[in-house]
Amino acid sequence: xxxxxxxxxxxxxxxxxxxxxxxxxxxxxxxxxxxxxxxxxxxxxxxxxxxxxxxxxxxxxxxxxxxxxxxxxxxxxxxxxxxxxxxxxxxxxxxxxxxxxxxxxxxxxxxxxxx
Numbered sequence: 001x002x003x004x005x006x007x008x009x010x011x012x013x014x015x016x017x018x019x020x021x022x023x024x025x026x027x028x029x030x031x032x033x034x035x036x037x038x039x040x041x042x043x044x045x046x047x048x049x050x051x052x053x054x055x056x057x058x059x060x061x062x063x064x065x066x067x068x069x070x071x072x073x074x075x076x077x078x079x080x081x082x083x084x085x086x087x088x089x090x091x092x093x094x095x096x097x098x099x100x101x102x103x104x105x106x107x108x109x110x111x112x113x114x115x
Contacts, residue, residue: 020058024049028113035106039097043083046109047072053113061087076105 002008028049035042048064050072051057059067065084069077079101086093 021052024052025113028109032106032110035102036097036099039102040083040086042102043080043105044087046105047080050109050112073108076101076108079105 005011028046031042031045044061044065047068048059048061051059051064051067054071055067057063057067062084065080068080072080079098082095082097086095
């Protein structure tokens, strides 16, 4: 829906699949280089990219997390839950992240995404 002017799909048109994949794959590569810098962003966006890679689904961060609970190993569920809880909280909550878990999650994502 546009507030004014032509509809968005008329102005911009479709994004080619290869371009979309290149964009989110590049974002994932950047995330994997610094997964501990912003864990909430890193975890939830990697869930979204994994959902696209494995099922061609374009999802929000919340939808990506829900997908991940159904499709990623259970060893990562606690980490995803933490990220989702912080993301959805109206109050900024400091948390001590388990760095080995973050790195293991990143390693899993990297293997799935890049082989």
